[in-house]
Amino acid sequence: MNRHNSEQGIDKSPSGISGLDEITGGGLPSGRPTLICGSAGAGKSLFAMTFLVEGAIKYNEPGVYMSFEETAEELSSNVASLGYDLPTLIAEKKIAIDHVEIERNQIEETGEYDLDGLFVRLGFAIKSTGAKRVAIDTIEVLFAGLSDTGVLRAELGRLFRWLKDQGVTAIITGEKGEGTLTRNGLEEYVSDCVILLDHRVDDQVATRRLRIVKYRGTSHGTNEYPFLIDEDGITVLPVTSMLLDHDVSDERVSSGVDPLDDMLGGRGFYRGSSVLVSGSAGSGKSTLAAHFVDETCRRGERCIYFAFEESPLQIMRNMRSVGIDLNQWVHKGLLKFSASRPNLWGLEMHLARMHKEISDFRPRVVVVDPIYNLKSVGSNSEVHSMLLRLIDYLKSMAITGMFVALDSSNTSEADNSTVSSLMDSWIQLRTIEHSSERNRGIYILKSRGMSHSNQIREFMLTDDGIRLREVYLGKGEVLTGSARLIQEALDEQEKVEQQQAIERMARDAVRRRQLLEQQISTLQSELENVNDEFDHLTREQQVASQLGDSARTQLTESRNVGAKR
Amino acid sequence: MHEENSSGAKEKWQLRLYIAGQTPKSARALANLQNFCEEHLKGQYEIEIVDLMEHPELAMRDQIIAIPTLVRKLPAPIKKIIGDLSQNQRVLAGLDINLLTS
Numbered sequence: 311m312n313r314h315n316s317e318q319g320i321d322k323s324p325s326g327i328s329g330l331d332e333i334t335g336g337g338l339p340s341g342r343p344t345l346i347c348g349s350a351g352a353g354k355s356l357f358a359m360t361f362l363v364e365g366a367i368k369y370n371e372p373g374v375y376m377s378f379e380e381t382a383e384e385l386s387s388n389v390a391s392l393g394y395d396l397p398t399l400i401a402e403k404k405i406a407i408d409h410v411e412i413e414r415n416q417i418e419e420t421g422e423y424d425l426d427g428l429f430v431r432l433g434f435a436i437k438s439t440g441a442k443r444v445a446i447d448t449i450e451v452l453f454a455g456l457s458d459t460g461v462l463r464a465e466l467g468r469l470f471r472w473l474k475d476q477g478v479t480a481i482i483t484g485e486k487g488e489g490t491l492t493r494n495g496l497e498e499y500v501s502d503c504v505i506l507l508d509h510r511v512d513d514q515v516a517t518r519r520l521r522i523v524k525y526r527g528t529s530h531g532t533n534e535y536p537f538l539i540d541e542d543g544i545t546v547l548p549v550t551s552m553l554l555d556h557d558v559s560d561e562r563v564s565s566g567v568d569p570l571d572d573m574l575g576g577r578g579f580y581r582g583s584s585v586l587v588s589g590s591a592g593s594g595k596s597t598l599a600a601h602f603v604d605e606t607c608r609r610g611e612r613c614i615y616f617a618f619e620e621s622p623l624q625i626m627r628n629m630r631s632v633g634i635d636l637n638q639w640v641h642k643g644l645l646k647f648s649a650s651r652p653n654l655w656g657l658e659m660h661l662a663r664m665h666k667e668i669s670d671f672r673p674r675v676v677v678v679d680p681i682y683n684l685k686s687v688g689s690n691s692e693v694h695s696m697l698l699r700l701i702d703y704l705k706s707m708a709i710t711g712m713f714v715a716l717d718s719s720n721t722s723e724a725d726n727s728t729v730s731s732l733m734d735s736w737i738q739l740r741t742i743e744h745s746s747e748r749n750r751g752i753y754i755l756k757s758r759g760m761s762h763s764n765q766i767r768e769f770m771l772t773d774d775g776i777r778l779r780e781v782y783l784g785k786g787e788v789l790t791g792s793a794r795l796i797q798e799a800l801d802e803q804e805k806v807e808q809q810q811a812i813e814r815m816a817r818d819a820v821r822r823r824q825l826l827e828q829q830i831s832t833l834q835s836e837l838e839n840v841n842d843e844f845d846h847l848t849r850e851q852q853v854a855s856q857l858g859d860s861a862r863t864q865l866t867e868s869r870n871v872g873a874k875r
Numbered sequence: 876m877h878e879e880n881s882s883g884a885k886e887k888w889q890l891r892l893y894i895a896g897q898t899p900k901s902a903r904a905l906a907n908l909q910n911f912c913e914e915h916l917k918g919q920y921e922i923e924i925v926d927l928m929e930h931p932e933l934a935m936r937d938q939i940i941a942i943p944t945l946v947r948k949l950p951a952p953i954k955k956i957i958g959d960l961s962q963n964q965r966v967l968a969g970l971d972i973n974l975l976t977s
Contacts, residue, residue, distance in 0.1 A: 411938050418969030421907075421958035426895040426942035427927065427934050434931035456941070 320527045323371070323443070323479045326364025327357065328666075329546030330520075333535055335528055338503060343470050343480040345500035347492045348507030353518065353539055354483040357507070358445035359385065360544055361481055363394045365443045366404040373443035374406045374435040374478075376428075378451035382407040392543045406435040412455035419458060425465040429472060436476060444473065448483040453494045470499045491523065502526050508534070517656040520546055536658030538666070547662045547699075558582065563609075563675075563710055566601030569767065569778035570737075570752065575760035579735055581674075582708040583758075584701045586730055588715040589739030593750055594771055595714045596620075598739070599677045600629040600636060601776055602712055607639035611674040614646045614667060619680055622647035633774045646671050657688040657696045665703060676704060679714040681729070694728055701732050734758045739769060742791075749791035752778065768794070888912075888920040889949040895942045896928040900959050904943040907960035915972055947971075 322336035331337045338344045338361070346354045355377075362373035377385060385407060386396040399405040408431050435441065449469075452462055473480045482500055484492030491497045497504055504524040510517055519534040537546040562577040571578040579585055589595045599615075606613045617625060625647070626636045639645035648667055655663070668676060678700075684693045697713070704711045715729060717738065730736050735757040742751045752769040754762045768779040768791075892908055894901035905924070912920045927934050927942070937946070941957035947970050956969030 408935050410940060412940065417941075418956040418965050419958050420945075420956050420965040420969060421904075421961035422900055423941040423943065423958045424900070425940060427893070427939040427944065430895055430927045430931045430934045430939075430942075434934065452940075 323365070324369060325361050326368050327360055327544050327546060329535070329537065333546060334522065334525065334530060338479055338481070340479050341474065341477050342502040343473055343482050343500045344503040344505065345482050345484055345492070345496055346505045346507060347484040347486050347496070349486045349509060352507035352509045353544065354507060355380070355447050356539060356544060358447050358481040358483055359389055362405060362443050362445050363389065363396070363399065366399055371442035372404045372439040373445065374408065374432065374439060374441045376408045376410060376432060376444070376446045378410050378412065378448055381409045391541060403439050406439045406441065408435055412451055417455065419456070424461065428469070436478065442478055444478045444480040446480065446482050448485060450484055450492065450494050450496065466499050512656065517658050519658070536662050538659055538662045545662060545666050547658070547665060557708065559708060564605050566605030567598070567776050567778065573754055573763035573767070574735070574757055575762055579710060580759060581710055582705055583710055583734035584704070584732060585710070585712045585735045585737065586715055586733040587712060587737050587739070588717045590717050590741050593739035593741060594769060594776065595739055596625065596679055597629065597632055597771055597776060598737070599679055599712055599714055600634045603636060603645060603675065603677060604634050606675040607644040610644070612644050612671060613675040613677065614648060614671055614673045616664060616676065616678045617647060617649040618652050618683055622649050632771050646673070652683045652687050657684065657692055660684070661696050661700060664700060668703070668707070668709070673709060675710045675712070677712045680716060681713050682716045690728065697729060697732055740766065744791070744793045747791050747793065886919065886950050888916050888947065889923070890920060891923045891925060891946045891948055893925045893927060893937070893939050893942060893944045893946070896926065901943050903961065904959040908945065911960065911963070911966060
């Protein structure tokens, strides 16, 4: 099965090697020879064998392995640990192995000769399996065994032409020379595709790297790609889409701490976003991460926790003390811990391993705790580059990533700010010191794409996990902890006193009113009395004047009667 | 070197020549071989020709890389030489034939 890459017009044979097909845009050039060179132990034979076996198993292309160094039994046991059952494949005629023995002291060269024997053997093996893939590993042994280099070179040229005629996709391995790709110049004959494998030790850390030196007709990455070889075979770091063209999601995931979700626009982080949690030592960063993990697993989603500082058992024990049980998720297969010391491998290897674990376990959430000690195996820019690629990969898989970093007095916000540019959200745990006491505050420095709170909240680790409280903002100060409690008590007292004062004044007022009211009623009755008196006097006066009138009238009448007699 | 065993009979040489089809090289090799054997191993040799074009499976079994290849099967141990056998000295050395005592 070949994948026709119509853009570039070359048919490619997929290698089945994780990551390599992505880098080469489909695999090795079909029907052509590819040269894989590298120093001893770089992994050339394994690459060649994997190409063949994957071809036989996955792509229905039988293969022939011509080995100049190892026997069929040795090759079988080499790959048995990777899960490849070579003897069965051989029995099924899907793979043929031809071990070529050359011993120089046995061979006397007595005149003209050619290497038709090899051609016959290869041809026979190809025919008997119907092979479409061939590996020759490593033909340079011929140079050690036969002295007529003229014949050798002529025959090599003939071999590669012959391979093309056979229409097989071939891998030729060659040992790296001093300053040349191969010791005997095989690269002259193989011009379609050349891959160089490197196995380097820098600062006591070993890294494997792969570089496509040449790939005719294909635009290929010219960078070095790290790869690792482990019990699952070869994994080449897949190329992440550096074009920033990931799909984005509107979906939100809870942080595991409800008040924090509130601070994040009410709903939590965006799925597939990158979150930085930074804080000073002991500020509760890992606990926050544990809440996130707990919530994720509770939703039934898988999570990988990459631990670079504490062992998984220690982490789980610590979280139990704040009421978070991570062990249950491990048992249910939802949570996977992957712990290692940073200086166990180089950064590239770490990244390759993380890629592999993520693609095997398929989590929805990844936690990296912490990232700061990765600086012990790389410079700032190398760590930045590694994180960039990891975050890129996570975003392309819509995996939400949480990264724990340290704010210490030496690392300023500047150090973390280079990392923070990679992050969509940055949550900072601050220590608030006041009158010889330290309390924790949580603060959202940024969160792209959502309105978030810009207030600091008090953050407490209780037996039931993280609790947030509103901070005290009275009197223009931010107070937390005991200072807050004291101030709140004082405030309470003040309020009570005020209340009492008001009540007192109210009572006073009531009393005065009563007094006044009494006075008023007294005055009123006096008024009434005076009125009464006034009325009385007026009436008397009237009576008196009436009496006077009538008396005078009577007197007048009596006087008038007397006078007439 | 001619060996004599206790019964006085000379040891038989079994030689096998591998070729890949009828080519000038293989024809030369065969001619050279026959001359050589007549000269040094008269009466006590047997030549077998294996054409790998007809029996390709034998190439792997007998570990043949170069053509032509001459294999001395007897007397033991097995010796292998390659080429069209035109260089006499080399043939002698390769087949381990000591001329001085022949």
